Amino acid sequence: MRDRVDRVPVVVQGGGRRLGRAGLARLLWVAAEAITTVGVLVALLVVHQVWWTNREAVAAAREQVRALEGEWGDSLPVPSVPGDDAAAPSDSPAPPSSSSPPAPPAGSGGGTAAGGSAPSGPAPARDRAYAVLRIPRLGLSVPVAQGVDKRAVLDKGYVGQYPGTAQPGERGNFALAGHRNTHGEPFRYVNRLRAGDELIVDVRGRRYTYVVGQVLGETSERDTGVIAPVPRSIVKPGYGYDEPGAYITLTTCTPEYTSKYRLVVWGTLKG
Known part of the structure; x- marks a missing residue:
């Protein structure tokens, strides 16, 4: 008995390792749930921006077109058939946030209407729709409002007129901006326009x-020359015009779903 050695019991803590693994598993599960939730939220945001805002803006823009046409009543112009000059009124002179359009140049206002006819009047109230732009090639009818503010004009699905540019039918440059993607995207397919296509503007x-x-397929967002009274790109001087006249300019963002560059379409008043 004297030779017996007292033994101290040893307890092995094996559960700590198992608890650590369980905790790691729970942490990974929570992280996976968080990532999934964030992914769902991002997907919903994309759906809202790309699909829902389009539906809302398109519906609102169409309603505004109907409201303008109802307000004009009997004075509403009869839509012309492409190539049928007789459809235009006899007293009328017979061409993309989501984005920040180029700043309008100073002194780019109207002047005398082409063909010696009277100007269409003072500039309309800011941010209010006053005209309808129709592009037969694209099947498009969209309200035109004064100003290019995103929230007040462009995000409504409207086309905005650059402040200080000429009024419809006037000598100078009637310059417009519109979204290429989201919020009604009225100018999504303006890249399909070709020389000879008609751009019709109705105003009471x-x-x-x-x-x-x-x-002009691509230019800088700072290329203000494209909306000058005599439009000519200051980035790509080979594009544009040299002589005064009555012009229309459509600007939008390019490539699609970006705002890196601007796509520009120019037209001249049919006389």
């Missing part, structure tokens, strides 16, 4: 028909 009983002359 008056119809102004412009004919597409040039398309």
